[in-house]
Amino acid sequence: MKIFLTPCIGYRQGGAVMINSLEIIETIKMIQEENLDIRTITMGISLRDCCHSDINIACTKIYDKITRLAANLVKVGDEIEREYGIPIIHKRVAVTPISIIAESCDSANYVKFAETMEKAADTIGINFIGGFSALVHKGFTKGDRILINSIPEALSTTKKVCSSVCVATTKSGINMDAVREMGYIIKKASELTADEGGIACTKLVVFANAPDDNPFMAGAFHGIGEPECVINVGISGPGTVKSALEKVRGQDLGVVAETIKKTAFKITRVGQLVAREASRRLNVSFGIVDLSLAPTPAIGDSVAHILEEMGLEKCGTHGTIAALALLNDAVKKGGTMASSYVGGLSGAFIPVSEDSGMVEAVRCGALSIEKLEAMTSVCSVGLDMIIVPGDTSPETISAVIADEMAIGVVNSKTTAVRIIPAPGKKEGDMVEFGSLLGGGPVMGLNKYSSKDFINRGGRIPAPIQSLKN
């Protein structure tokens, strides 16, 4: 239903003008027509007291702890959605990187931990659980190696478990042994789910400078400096930003930045409200609001369309980086003032398969992998949901990861790679993963080999800009 803006008198209460009808209608329009939503309420749970030498006992402790602390997560999320009239799309859980917890047990395979996480997610009724993770930016421990080797099987035998591996930080450089390893792990995960287009890889993120409090999947985990239990909220609203920009067509880019800032402020205020309410009702401390523009495959929920609204014929053409830099910065500026604690990734996401505008830009040849790489140096994440040919070599995948890690490390920012070599598919073929993850065309990569570079291994030293002490 279309809503007509009608100027009415403001509500008066105790002499002060409270909310006026225009503002009420604006909020409702943002929710109903422009897909404004709270993307996720993510509960971070520490599992550090669940270690045990017997894998069965460790898993029982993990299951009991998650299902106890998150028992009411979905119920409370639904209540808040009802009372405030704002859709809360996902309720999720992120746990301590499992390699740290599992390391104490004697087992040489950690798939059982993933199965336990899946079972807990089923019990509490959530659609994703994150933290089948390892932090190996400087090197591997015993548990890190076992966890990484367990990833392909863990992600192909479960549906809700998400995994991430941090292989680089600005402070420690890039662990190129881990980068090489991840090329093979991604290939294997894809092959084990060949009949579903390599879907296991959609649940696996390789990070540089991984945030400890990111509420968004697939990269969410509960970092080691985090409290026992915490609520982090991820907000979204690309449609709201686009529609605000439609009202300032033709005006200069200062006006564009200002408009985005104001919209981001309003969106983030809602996130802050929901985060505070959720933490109060669940009796869990409030962590951060992540003010990211996270697109979905739904029409009208695309970051690419915001860039096009700014005046680019297609996302990916010359000018895209400048437009994205403006967008990302204005989102942060508007958001930081709206919330007491901002964290996570906070910025614009550019997951190709989950963004109808990006998919279209790739399909028509406007958007290439090289341009996407460049875009990641000015936005909040990295190469996200990129589908590449099934015959891509593990070394080439590792080299794609290495490039992206270098961008993150040198620029002191988070970058990530979520790449899917789709078995049996060639450049230009289409792959569909289903509603949440979307689908898109297979993108071509450079045909020349990076094998000898990747096989050198070792560690790329931390850049000079990390030496700040």
Add this chain to the structure above:
Amino acid sequence: MKAVITVIGKDRVGIIAAISAILAESNVNILDISQTIMQEYFTMIMLVDISKSNISFNELAEKLESKGKELALSVRIQHEDIFNSMHRI
């Protein structure tokens, strides 16, 4: 707790009567009403106090929504804080 009820749809006889009947039944006090009609579309915004309501928020929302369906109107009830936090610093 205060909430905002918005009713949007094609104008017809008895909209306010129908909505306020539900509110009276549920012991919900109306603090303020504003309404306007634009191109035949009726837009009503009500500020209500639900702290003494004799049914739960969820039941009240369901009652209002089903009345809305019956009258072919969109009826929403939302906690006023969502508007306050979005539009006021």
